[in-house]
Amino acid sequence: MFKTLREDIQTVFLKDPAARSTLDVIFFYPGLHALWLHRVAHFLWQNRLQFLARLLSHISRFLTGIEIHPGARIGKRFFIDHGAGVVIGETAEIGDDVLLYQGVVLGGTTLKKGKRHPTIGNNVVMGSGAVALGAIAIGDRARIGAGSVVVKSVPPGATVVGIPGRMAEDHRKPLTDLEHGNLPDPAAETVRFILKEQDKLEERLRILESASGIASRTGELREKIVVETVFSQGEGI
Numbered sequence: 001m002f003k004t005l006r007e008d009i010q011t012v013f014l015k016d017p018a019a020r021s022t023l024d025v026i027f028f029y030p031g032l033h034a035l036w037l038h039r040v041a042h043f044l045w046q047n048r049l050q051f052l053a054r055l056l057s058h059i060s061r062f063l064t065g066i067e068i069h070p071g072a073r074i075g076k077r078f079f080i081d082h083g084a085g086v087v088i089g090e091t092a093e094i095g096d097d098v099l100l101y102q103g104v105v106l107g108g109t110t111l112k113k114g115k116r117h118p119t120i121g122n123n124v125v126m127g128s129g130a131v132a133l134g135a136i137a138i139g140d141r142a143r144i145g146a147g148s149v150v151v152k153s154v155p156p157g158a159t160v161v162g163i164p165g166r167m168a169e170d171h172r173k174p175l176t177d178l179e180h181g182n183l184p185d186p187a188a189e190t191v192r193f194i195l196k197e198q199d200k201l202e203e204r205l206r207i208l209e210s211a212s213g214i215a216s217r218t219g220e221l222r223e224k225i226v227v228e229t230v231f232s233q234g235e236g237i
Contacts, residue, residue, distance in 0.1 A: 040056060066083045
């Protein structure tokens with residue numbers, strides 16, 4: 001038991017650079033409090049003391065702002081950073097070394113009994129406000145960008161961003177856990193591709209007009225210029 005408690009405290013130091021001392025971690029980290037209370041609630045749930053388990057879970061939600069159903073299964077070295085608004089459903093399963101930020105939801109999409117919440121693999125990171133819905137699987141080492149909504153299973157090692165979540169191919173060096181602002185944007189990449197293709201078509205049209213003696217008209221694509229300016233750097237505002 002004490003080994004597990006020490007491991008939980010060490011996990012906070014590893015995953016949050018703001019952690020300054022053991023006392024800070026013990027007293028000021030609601031994600032850690034929610035995890036500890038969930039372990040007790042889950043033990044009660046497994047031993048058919050559902051009312052007491054739900055009561056403890058409800059108290060934990062009041063104290064920490066984090067809602068974890070006592071039936072949820074959570075692995076080792078799990079950490080919720082900040083934690084406000086995190087919701088983890090009854091049949092959710094979470095692997096080892098998982099990091100969740102505030103506002104993450106592991107929710108269900110059906111009223112039927114049985115498995116209806118996500119299964120999260122090992123070493124997964126889910127950014128602020130990310131949502132995973134249904135009995136889907138998020139593979140080991142996957143990264144879910146802030147604000148993304150995932151409704152389909154995610155393969156191991158993938159990066160998912162957007163609403164609905166789309167896998168993003170990124171050829172840059174691997175991102176650290178906290179670099180959510182540097183996640184690739186599939187929507188922006190698509191717009192940039194379309195703009196490049198449009199430039200090619202405009203050039204072909206200009207050549208045809210020149211060969212036919214037709215004067216090319218300029219100044220009619222101001223909105224396109226604005227769009228190109230926004231997406232040329234590959235960054236949002």
